[in-house]
Amino acid sequence: MNNVSVISAVVSVSGAVLTAVLGGVFEARRRRSDREQLRRDLVSRYRDPLLQSAASLAARLRNAIRLLSGEEVHQAAPGSERQDEYNRYDSLYRLAAYLGWVQILQQEAHFLDLGSRRRNRRLMRRLGEVKGALSGHIEPSDTRVFLLLGGEQQAIGELMIDPDSPDRPRCLGYVQFRRRYRDDAEFAGWFEPLLEETTKVLEHPEEGAARLTTVYNALVDLIVYLDPKKVWILGPNRKFEHALTTASPDATPTK
Numbered sequence: 001m002n003n004v005s006v007i008s009a010v011v012s013v014s015g016a017v018l019t020a021v022l023g024g025v026f027e028a029r030r031r032r033s034d035r036e037q038l039r040r041d042l043v044s045r046y047r048d049p050l051l052q053s054a055a056s057l058a059a060r061l062r063n064a065i066r067l068l069s070g071e072e073v074h075q076a077a078p079g080s081e082r083q084d085e086y087n088r089y090d091s092l093y094r095l096a097a098y099l100g101w102v103q104i105l106q107q108e109a110h111f112l113d114l115g116s117r118r119r120n121r122r123l124m125r126r127l128g129e130v131k132g133a134l135s136g137h138i139e140p141s142d143t144r145v146f147l148l149l150g151g152e153q154q155a156i157g158e159l160m161i162d163p164d165s166p167d168r169p170r171c172l173g174y175v176q177f178r179r180r181y182r183d184d185a186e187f188a189g190w191f192e193p194l195l196e197e198t199t200k201v202l203e204h205p206e207e208g209a210a211r212l213t214t215v216y217n218a219l220v221d222l223i224v225y226l227d228p229k230k231v232w233i234l235g236p237n238r239k240f241e242h243a244l245t246t247a248s249p250d251a252t253p254t255k
Contacts, residue, residue: 045168046105051226053098053171054130055233058219060094061212065240068201068209091198092191093177099153100160100171102127107161108169126222133211133218145200146211148193155190213240 063073077083132138134148148156160171172180180187201208217239227233 046101046108047226048232049171050098050101050105051223051232053094053101054219054223054226057094057098058216058223058237060091061216061219062240064091064201065209065212065216068205068212088195088198089178089181090174092181092194093174095194096156096160096177096191097171099157101157102131103154103157104161104169104171122225126218126225129218130215130222133215136211138214138218145204145207146197146215148197152190152193156194159187159190216240 067073075083075087129138131150131153134146134153135150136144136147160177162170162172162176181191182188201212220237220239223233223237230237
């Protein structure tokens with residue numbers, strides 16, 4: 001075999017090896033890209049509704065704290081049966097929807113992969129702080145109003161998952177919630193403890209404001225963590241330093 005043949009063979013083999021190596025590198029990059037896109041889709045699928053529900057609940061709690069603190073909060077039809085019914089069911093729904101999305105997150109995604117174990121742990125910590133604030137495991141621990149035990153939170157979350165969702169799990173809409181609450185006694189019964197706790201808040205406004213402030217501040221931490229640059233939630237996210245204080249200047253009244 002002459003030198004030309006040897007060189008040609010070497011070049012041919014080298015080219016084949018290089019092609020195989022580059023093909024493997026490109027395939028690995030493609031797979032990583034696919035996994036990253038899947039992760040981003042998962043984040044968008046579960047983070048966004050969780051964020052929206054947390055912000056919606058926080059907005060209602062913010063105004064409730066202001067009311068309990070003796071401040072005036074704008075309402076469309078104050079003192080009317082229509083306004084009272086709206087306040088009752090809309091507040092109930094906002095809390096239930098938040099718990100529903102937390103339950104969906106735990107069932108479907110196990111944890112929301114934000115790109116690193118540290119960020120995942122922080123998310124779980126934020127969710128746990130909201131849960132603890134509602135169940136009374138976070139200060140003020142001596143406040144015995146507006147308590148929703150961990151199992152009760154989970155039960156309400158499970159009930160809020162739409163059983164007829166055609167593709168992916170989602171929460172009941174407001175109309176679905178109102179219809180089931182009206183027509184399904186077992187469904188409505190799970191919300192009785194929450195309604196009782198709401199009554200306690202009204203009967204003990206100082207303790208109620210303290211408890212709601214604890215829950216609200218935990219929600220703010222979650223919202224800021226999920227949306228630190230305020231891309232999706234443009235409303236106020238300032239904490240209350242303590243209950244029964246002057247409201248934040250950027251607080252938004254109930255519409």
